[in-house]
Amino acid sequence: MNKPLAIALRRSMKKAMIQAGLETISGINSLGMMSELSGIGAIFTMHRVEPTPDPLFNPSAHLSVTPDFLEKTILALKAKNYRAYSLNDLKAYLKDPNPRQPAMFFTLDDGYKNNLEYALPVFKKHNVPFTVFACSGFVERSHTMWWETTAELLMKVDELNYDIGKGERRFEVKSAAQKYAAFEQISQDMTMLEHSAAVERLDQLASEHGINAQNITNDLILTDEELRNLSREPLADIGAHTISHANLALVNDQKLGFEMAFSKDHIETITGMPAPHFAFPYGKLENAGKREFEKARNSGFDLSVTTEPNVLDQTACQNLFALKRISLNGYYQRSRYVKALASGIPFKLMKAG
Numbered sequence: 001m002n003k004p005l006a007i008a009l010r011r012s013m014k015k016a017m018i019q020a021g022l023e024t025i026s027g028i029n030s031l032g033m034m035s036e037l038s039g040i041g042a043i044f045t046m047h048r049v050e051p052t053p054d055p056l057f058n059p060s061a062h063l064s065v066t067p068d069f070l071e072k073t074i075l076a077l078k079a080k081n082y083r084a085y086s087l088n089d090l091k092a093y094l095k096d097p098n099p100r101q102p103a104m105f106f107t108l109d110d111g112y113k114n115n116l117e118y119a120l121p122v123f124k125k126h127n128v129p130f131t132v133f134a135c136s137g138f139v140e141r142s143h144t145m146w147w148e149t150t151a152e153l154l155m156k157v158d159e160l161n162y163d164i165g166k167g168e169r170r171f172e173v174k175s176a177a178q179k180y181a182a183f184e185q186i187s188q189d190m191t192m193l194e195h196s197a198a199v200e201r202l203d204q205l206a207s208e209h210g211i212n213a214q215n216i217t218n219d220l221i222l223t224d225e226e227l228r229n230l231s232r233e234p235l236a237d238i239g240a241h242t243i244s245h246a247n248l249a250l251v252n253d254q255k256l257g258f259e260m261a262f263s264k265d266h267i268e269t270i271t272g273m274p275a276p277h278f279a280f281p282y283g284k285l286e287n288a289g290k291r292e293f294e295k296a297r298n299s300g301f302d303l304s305v306t307t308e309p310n311v312l313d314q315t316a317c318q319n320l321f322a323l324k325r326i327s328l329n330g331y332y333q334r335s336r337y338v339k340a341l342a343s344g345i346p347f348k349l350m351k352a353g
Contacts, residue, residue: 019332037348039344043105043323045109045327046328055155059180067118067122072338090105097314127235132239133238134239137242137243148216159171164189239267239276242260246259248287280306284308306325308322309326
């Protein structure tokens with residue numbers, strides 16, 4: 001079996017297994033079993049909220065949910081007696097020894113324009129606070145989004161030769177399976193190499209194929225004026241998400257502090273409001289650890305969030321700079337799956353495994 005086909009099969013099997021697991025947990029949850037695992041609430045995270053149907057090749061489909069799914073998520077959680085809070089209320093909520101209702105917190109990473117166009121109306125309709133973690137380099141148009149550039153590039157070409165710092169590679173990318181395999185390899189390279197040089201090389205490669213990476217960012221990310229307008233919405237809160245969207249575990253201490261402090265200052269300058277919350281790019285254990293959590297604390301933030309999945313419990317107040325979030329995944333847009341995730345059962349099983 002060739003590598004692209006093997007990767008495609010692995011992706012399909014993984015999605016099928018996750019969906020089967022969510023179905024099983026949904027059934028367990030509906031019977032009221034293992035209810036003690038749900039904790040006291042959850043922080044949910046998204047990226048893109050848009051109604052556009054997925055094209056044949058969409059390697060970031062997991063980052064995109066529809067406004068309809070967002071609304072159904074809110075309604076499903078409210079039906080389970082969840083109450084919506086702002087991240088500004090999180091510390092006070094965690095100090096309550098016996099909260100009467102579980103809490104739901106909503107966050108969106110990167111600062112996509114569709115957060116304003118499609119997510120905001122849903123949140124306003126249901127009076128739900130939310131936080132947008134804006135990447136300041138994207139907003140000020142000084143940096144580009146490598147995953148969006150890569151997707152555009154792979155959609156356009158049938159073969160690709162590239163070197164972004166790990167030697168020259170060649171891909172045949174005529175089929176969707178081949179494109180997904182190439183995207184997976186490029187993603188691994190981009191998150192593990194020196195970020196600015198790798199992005200510069202990728203943008204140059206895209207340019208050679210008639211793709212302007214800066215225009216992609218311009219089309220997808222909020223401008224400073226749009227971000228300012230969003231910040232004036234009573235339900236909206238704007239947090240920081242670095243300058244460049246680099247893997248912070250790979251940068252030196254000076255660069256780490258700059259990525260955090262400058263992004264905080266930049267967001268505050270644009271909005272005229274405090275930016276007390278920070279989201280780690282990528283946000284897994286290999287991307288953010290003790291050093292990064294401590295730097296967030298020392299950079300003037302009140303809390304920071306990862307993408308390690310779990311529900312909230314009372315111990316979260318001891319880890320305010322390593323808070324976990326549950327991703328609302330574009331592959332699994334069913335309200336029963338949201339309730340299954342909020343039950344905490346999947347994460348208990350993951351630990352047991």
